[in-house]
Amino acid sequence: MNSSMAPEQYRKPPQLPPKFTATPSSLIEETKSLINRSRSVQDAIVQDVTPEKASFEKVVLPIALDDNNMSIESHIIGFYQAVSTDKALRDASTEAEKLLDDFGIESSMREDVFNLVDAVLKKKDPLDLESQRLLEKDHKSYIRNGLGVPAGPNRDRFKEIKQRLSALSIAFQKNLNEENGGLWFTPEELNGVPEDVLSGLEKGTGENEGKIRLTFKYPDLFPTLKYATNAETRKKVFVENENKCNDNVPLFRETILLRDEAARILGYPNHAAFRIEDKMAKLPKTVDDFLADLRERLAPGGKVEIEKLLALKKEDLKERGITDDTVSKYFLWDHRFYDRLMLERDFALDQQTIAEYFPLQTTIQGMLKIFEELFGLVFIEIIGDDRNALAESGKGSDIVWHEDVQIFSVWDDSGEGGDFVGYLYLDLFPRDGKYGHAANFNLQPGYTDENGKRRYPATALVCNFSKPTPKKPSLLKHDEVVTLFHELGHGIHDLVSRTRYSRFHGTNTVRDFVEAPSQMLENWCWTESQLRSLSHHYSYLSTDYEAAYKASSGASKKPSERIPNELISSIISTKHVNDALFNLRQLHFGMFDMTVHEPASHADIEKLDISTTYNRLRKEISQLDGPEILDHEGDWGWGNGQATFGHLIGGYDAGYYGYLSSQVYSTDMFYTVFKANPMNGKEGRRYRHTVLEKGGSKEEMEILEDFLGRKPSTEAFYKELGISQ
Template sequence: MAPEKYRKPQQAPPKFTATPSSLIEDTKRLIDRSRSVQDGIVKDIAPEKASFENVLLPIARDDNKMAIESHIIGFYQAVSTDQKLRDASTEAEKLLDDFGIESSMREDVFNLVDAVLQKKESLDPESQRLLEKDHKAYIRNGLGVSAGPKRDRFKEIKKRLSEISIVFQKNLNEENGGIWFTPDELGGVPEDLVASLEKGTGENEGKIKLTFKYPDLFPTLKYAKNAETRKRVFVENENKCNQNVPLFREAVLLRDEAARILGYKNHAEFRIEDKMAKLPRTVDDFLGDLRTRLAPGGQEEIKKLIALKKQDLKERGEKDPYGEGYYLWDHRYYDRLMLEKDFSLDQQKIAEYFPLQTTIQGMLKIFEELFGLAFIEIVGKDRDDLAESGKGSDIVWHEDVQVFSVWDDEGEGSGFVGYLYLDLFPREGKYGHAANFNLQPGYIDENGKRCYPATALVCNFSKPTPKKPSLLKHDEVVTLFHELGHGIHDLVSRTIYSRFHGTSTVRDFVEAPSQMLENWCWTPSQLRSLSHHYSYLSPEYEEAYKESEEATQTPSERIPDELIRNLIGTKHVNDALFNLRQLHFGIFDMTVHEPASHEEIEGLEISTTYNKLRKEISQLDGPEALDENKDWKWGNGQATFGHLIGGYDAGYYGYLSSQVYSTDMFYTVFKPEPMNGKEGRRYRHTVLEKGGSKEEMEILEDFLGRKPSTEAFYKELGIAR
C-alpha cells in the first residue's frame, strides 16, 4: 500500500471501460460540442469585435476538453484485445480526423482569427504563440487558396490521407503472420525463445512458428546460424504488410499534390517550413554531409565483418549458400558475433542482470533523483480506491498494465504530477513497436485549475517464463530509457494549453530529450545501479539458474565491472553502419517527398527506390545481388515503415538532427556528472516543462547558454574534422 501522502491524487485516473458503441457515441458527442462552440463564436462575434478572449480562448478550452477524451478513444486501437473495440476506435478516429479537417478549413472562423491577429493585442507569450500557430495552420490547411475546385480538392486529399494513415497503422498492428521452421533450422536461436514458440499440428507437425514480433524477430536474426533461415526471416519480414504498398504510394502522391495546391514546390518544403530546419536544403545538406563522413567508416566495418564471416564459416566447416557477399540478413548475426569474439560481450549474459521489473525500478529511481520526482505504483486496494466504480480493473486496459501515480519530491513542492502506465508485453492486435502515447494532456482550465497528464509506454518485451523473468538485452534497456524519456517529457510539462503540452514540439526536436537520456545507459555507475541478477529475485529463479548454467554458486548480484567495461567498449562498434541505416531511412523519406515535379513522383518505382538507396547508402547487399537480372522489387520495406505515414513524413531526419542537440546537451551539462540533481532540475524546468509553448531553438539556447553546435555529435561518432 502506498504511503498516506501519496494515496489521494488531486485527479482521478482515466477509465478504460469503453464499449464499441460508447466509443462512437462519445466521439459524436465531442464533435457536436466542438462544432457548437465554433458555430456560436461565428454567430455572436463580428470581426471588429473579435479578440483573443472571445475567439481563440473558447476554441482552445474546447480543444483541452476534447483531448482529455479523444486521445483515449484513439488509443484502444493500439492496445485492446477486443477486435470490435479496436475497429470502433479506428472508426472513431476517422470521425475525429474528418471533423478536424472540417474545423481547420472553416473560413468563417479563420476570418475571426485573422481579425484578432491584425489587432496586435498584448498577450502572454504562450497565448501569442497559440494565435500565430493557429493562424498559420488555417493557411496551411487550404484557406490561403481561393474557394472553389482547388480548395475542394485539397479537402478531399486531406480526408483520404487521414483514411490511409488509419488503415496503414491498423494493418501493422494486426499483422499476425509468421514462418514455420523445423527446430534444426532455428539452430543457435536462444532455447527459451524456441521453447516459447507455437508448436505446429497437421501439415506443420514437428515445426514451430516464428512470428514477426520483435521478441521473435530480432533474436532470430542475431543468433540463427543458418543463413537461409536468416534470409527467409529478413525477406518475409520486409513483405509482411504488402497490402500497405499501394497505400504508401497513394499517400506520397496525394501529399505532393496537396503541397503544390498550396503553392509549395513539394511536400518536403511544406512540412519543413515550420520545423527547426526551415528549408529542405538544410536537411539535404545535413544528411549529405553525414553520409560523406560516415561512408569510409562503413566500408572499413564491412571489411572486418566479411573477414569474421569467412572465419566463422571455416570454423563451422560450412559454406554460405549465397557466396562471399555480406548481406542484409547477415548483419545482426555478425555484428553480435563480433561483439562476442572481439569484445568478450555476451548479450545473453548481460541480459541476466537486467530483469524487466528491477530495471524499471532502477530507471524510475534515476529519474526521481535527477528530476525531483516520486513514482508510486498503484496496486491492489489502492487501485480499487482510486477507481470511481471501486473496481481497480477499470483504470487499466489490460491485466498486464502497471500504473503509477507521479509526484514532485519535497524539494519540488510535493505536488501531484500525473499518471504513468506501462504496457510491456506483446499480444495479438497490439501496437508492435515501442512508443509513448499521451492519454491525457495537461493544461490550465477556465477556473485557473491545473489538469494533470496521463501517459503510457507501450512496448513489446519477451514475457517471463517459470524459469526466467523477462530479461532485457542492453539495446532494450536503451529503448526503455528512450520511451520513458518521452513519458517524463509528457509528465513534467506545464503549459497553459493542451496544444503545446509535453512532446507537442516540432518533429526535429521531439526526439532530443529522449535521446539525451539514453546516455545514462552507457554510464558505468548507472549500469551498476540498474543491474540486479535475476537469480536473486526468488529461490525458484536461483534454482533454475543453477540448473541451466550447471553452476554451483550464484553470480554477483550487480553486473561485474569487467562486463560493464566490455559493454561500454562496444558503444561505437559498427557505428558507421548503424548510422548509415538511419541515413537510408532519412534520405528515402526526403527522396519520395522532394520530387522536382509531380510527374517525377508519379513515375517513381517506390520499392525499387527504397531497396536501391539502402544498397547505395548502407553498402549491404540484398537479394538483388543474387539475381542475374538485378531485381530490386524483392521487398517492400516502406510498407512496414509506420513512421512515414504516422507523422514523420519529410521529418525522419529528425532522429539524426535531434541527436545533434541531445549530444550537445549531454556533453555540455551532464557528461562530467550524470546524476547532478541541480542540473537535472534545471533541465526539467528549462526544457521539458516548456513542451512546445516556446520556440524550440530558444529553449535549447536557454539551457546551453549559447547556440547549439554539431561538434559534440561528430566527436561522439568519431568523424569530427
C-alpha cells in the same frame, strides 16, 4: 515504492485516473457527442462575434479551452486500437479516430472561423507569449489547411485529398498492427536461436508437423536474425519481413502522390518544403545538406566496418566448412548475425549473460529512481486496495485496460514542492492485436483550465518485452534497456510539462526536436555507475528463480548481485562498434523519406518506382547487398520495406531526419551539461524546468539555446561518433 508502504500524503491524488471501461458502441457515441460539442463552440463564436469585435478572448480562447476538454477524452478513444484485446473495440477505436480526423479536417477548413482568427492576428493586441504562439500557430494552420487557396475547385480538391490521406494513414497503421504472418521452420533451420525464444513458438500440426512457427513480431524476429546460424533461414526471414504488409504498397504510393499534389495546390514546390517550413530546420535544403554531410563523413567508416565483418564471416564459414558464392558478399541478413558475433568474439559481449542482470521489474524501479534523483520526482505504484480506492466504481480493473498494466502516481518531491504531477502507465508485454513496437502515448495532456486550475497529465509506455515464466523473469538485453530508458524519457517529458494549453503539452514539440530529450537520457545507459545501480541478477529475486538459475547454468552458487565490472566495460566498449553502419541505416530511412517527398515535379513522382528506390538507396547508402545480386538478376523489386515503415505515414513524413538531427542536439546537451556528472540533480532540475517543462510552448531553438547558453553545434555529435574534423 510499494503503495502498501506509501506515505499517507501520496494516497489521494487530487485528480482521479481516467477510466478504461468503453464498449464499441460507447466509443462511437462519445466521439459523436465530443464532435457535436466542439462544433457548437465554433458555431457560437461565428454567430456572436464580428471581425470588428474579434479578440483573443472571444475567438481563440474558447476554441483552445474546447481543445483542452476534447483531448481529455479523444486521446484515450484512439488509444484502444493500440492496446485493447477486444477486436471489436479496436475496430471501433479506429472508426472513432477516423470520425475525429474528419472533424479535425472540417474544423481546420472553416473559413468563417479563420476570418475571425485572421482579424485577431491583425489587431496585434498584446498577449502573453504562449497565447501569442497559439494565435500564430492556429492562424498558420488554417493557411496550411488550404484557406489561403481561393474558394473553388482547387480548395475542394485539397479538402478531398486531406480526407483521403487521413483514411490511408489509418488503414496503413491498422494493417501493420493486425499483421500476423509467419513462417514454418524445422528446428534444424533455427539452429542457434536461443531456447527461450523457441520454446514460446507455436508448434505445427498436420502438414506442419514437427515444425515451429516464427512470427514477424520483434521478440521472434530479432533473435532469429541475430542467432540463426543458417544463412538461408535468415535470408528468408529478412525478405519475408520486408514483404509482410504488401497490402500497404498501394496505400504508400497513393499517400506520396496525394501529399505532393496537396503541397503544390498550396503553392509549395513539394511536400518536404511544406512540412519542414515550421520545424527547426525550416528549409529542405538545410536537411539535405545535413544528411549529405553526415553521409560523406560516415561512408568511409561504413566501408571499414564491412571489411571487418566480412573477414569475420569468411572465418565463420570456413570453420563450418561452407564454401559457396556468398562468402565474399556481406548481405542485409548477415548484419545482425555478424554484428552480434563480433561483439561476442572481439568484445566478450555476452548478451544473454548481461540480460540476467536486467530483470524488467527491478530495472524499471532503478530507472524511476534515477529520474527521481535527477528531476525531483516521486513514483508510487498503485496496487491492490489503492487501485480500488482510485476507481470511481471501486473496481480497480476499471482504471487499466489490461491486467498486466502497471500504474503509478507521480509527485514532486518535497524540494520541488510536493505537488501531484500525473499518472504513468506501463504496458510491457506482447499481445495479439497490440501495437508492435515500443512507444509512449499521451492519454491525457496537462493544461490550465478556464478557472486557472491545473489539470494533470496521464501517459502510457507501450512495449513488447518477453513475458516472465516460472523459470525466468522477463530479462532485458542492453539495447532493450536503452529502448526502455528512451521511451520513459518521452513519458517524463509528457509528465513534467507545464503549459497553459494542451496544444503545447509535453512532447507536442516540432518533430525534429521531439526525440532529443529522450535520446539525451539514453546516455545514462552507457555510464558505469548507472549500469551498476540498474543491475540486479535475477537469481536474487526469488528462491524459485535461484533454483532455476542453478539448474540451467550448472553453477553451484549465485553470481554477484550487481553486474561485474568486466561486463560493464564490455558493454561500454561496444557503444560505437559498427556505429557507422547503424547511422547509415538511419540515413537510408531519412534520405528515402526526403527522396519521395522532394520530387522535382509531380510527373517525376508519378513515374517513380518506390520499392526499387527504397532498395537501391539502401544499397548505395548502407553498402550492404540484398537479394538483387543473387537470384534476382539486378531486379530491385524483391521487397517492399516502405510498406512496413509506419513512421512515414504516421507523422514523420519529411521528418525522419529528425532522429539524426535531434541526436545532434541531445549529444550537445549531454556533453555540455551532464557528461562530467550524470547524476547532478541541480542540472537535472534545471533541465526539467528549462527544457521539459516548456513542451512546445516556445520556439524549440530558443529552449535549446536557453539550456546550452549558446547556439547548438554538431561538434559533440561528430566527436562522439569519432568522425570530428
